[in-house]
Amino acid sequence: xxxxxxxxxxAIHDMGGMDGMGPIEPEPNEPVFHETWEGRVFALRRVxxxxxxxxxxxxxxxxQERVPAADYLRFSYYERWFTALVDLLRANGVVTDAELASxxxxxxxxxxxxxxxxxxxxxxxxxxxxxxxxRFGVGDAVRARHASPPGxxxxxxxxxxKCGTVVxxxxxxxxxxxxxxxxxxxxxxxxxxxxxxASRELWGDRGSExxxxxxxxxxxxxxxx
Numbered sequence: 001x002x003x004x005x006x007x008x009x010x011a012i013h014d015m016g017g018m019d020g021m022g023p024i025e026p027e028p029n030e031p032v033f034h035e036t037w038e039g040r041v042f043a044l045r046r047v048x049x050x051x052x053x054x055x056x057x058x059x060x061x062x063x064q065e066r067v068p069a070a071d072y073l074r075f076s077y078y079e080r081w082f083t084a085l086v087d088l089l090r091a092n093g094v095v096t097d098a099e100l101a102s103x104x105x106x107x108x109x110x111x112x113x114x115x116x117x118x119x120x121x122x123x124x125x126x127x128x129x130x131x132x133x134x135r136f137g138v139g140d141a142v143r144a145r146h147a148s149p150p151g152x153x154x155x156x157x158x159x160x161x162k163c164g165t166v167v168x169x170x171x172x173x174x175x176x177x178x179x180x181x182x183x184x185x186x187x188x189x190x191x192x193x194x195x196x197x198a199s200r201e202l203w204g205d206r207g208s209e210x211x212x213x214x215x216x217x218x219x220x221x222x223x224x225x
Contacts, residue, residue, distance in 0.1 A: 038078040044085060053117045057088050058182025062152035123174035123187045130172045134191045134219075140166045141225035142195060144217065150180035155221045162201050163225045167214070168194040175218055190219040 033039040045060070052060070063084035064072075072080065089095045098106045136142060144159040154176060175188040195217050199207030 033078075034076075041078045041082045041085070045081060048085065048089075050117075051094065051112075051114055052088070055092050055094075055115055056183070057092055059152050059176075059178045059184070060084060060088070062178050062182040063088050065152060122184050123189060125173070125176065127170075128172045128174065128189055130189050132172050132189060132191065134169055136166050136169075136191070136193060136219070136222060136224075138166055138168065142166055142193075142222040143225040144195070145221055145223055147221070149177065151178040151182065151185075153177050155217065156215060158202060159195075159197060159215055159217075162197055164195040164197040164201065164215075166193045167196045170194060170216065173218070175220060188220070192216055192218055193222065195222070 033042070051057075064080050066087070067075065067080055067083050071083065075083065086095075086100065090097070090100070093110075094112045096106045096109045099109065141163060142165070143163045144155060144161065146160045147153050147155045170192045172189050173192045175185065175190060177185050179185060193216070195215050197213045197215065199211035199213065200209060201207075202213060
């Protein structure tokens with residue numbers, strides 16, 4: 001197994017299936033950004049992507065997952081983005097505490113240099129044109145493995161240990177899990193499947209016999225049921 005590691009890490013960000021979070025209240029005609037600063041945070045993230053690749057900063061998604069639980073719950077979406085960006089910039093020496101406090105350039109700090117993407121770049125996020133054998137086929141019964149890694153994993157907690165059925169093979173993608181530093185584990189291309197979980201399997205008697213949840217899952221997350 002390349003993608004599943006043992007740890008006691010169970011961060012608040014994995015909120016799927018949790019109780020007590022209140023109702024979801026869609027906002028009619030919701031704007032793209034509620035405040036001007038949100039658009040600036042989005043732009044900042046876009047501008048910094050090449051710097052992060054060259055500096056090998058690690059997963060931005062994992063940086064958000066490391067936001068303390070109390071802050072994660074009270075922050076808005078873009079407040080989490082901003083907090084993660086500041087943490088990455090500070091940790092990688094792009095900005096100093098003095099610059100963050102003053103909002104201006106610290107004349108005593110060395111000028112950060114933008115580095116090129118490493119020659120052995122990850123395979124990326126998209127569909128890969130690779131002919132790899134699939135471990136599972138449509139109709140196979142599978143079980144989601146248990147995972148509590150020190151880094152980032154995209155296996156939802158509420159599916160772990162639950163049984164489902166493969167309904168589609170979506171092709172080959174690179175595994176996106178990371179280690180405890182937010183660095184991608186490596187290029188582990190593998191099939192990604194759509195797995196159907198019956199509502200009763202996930203939620204017990206609280207689920208409906210007529211409902212099901214469909215989840216995209218990397219091959220490493222699954223075992224035969």
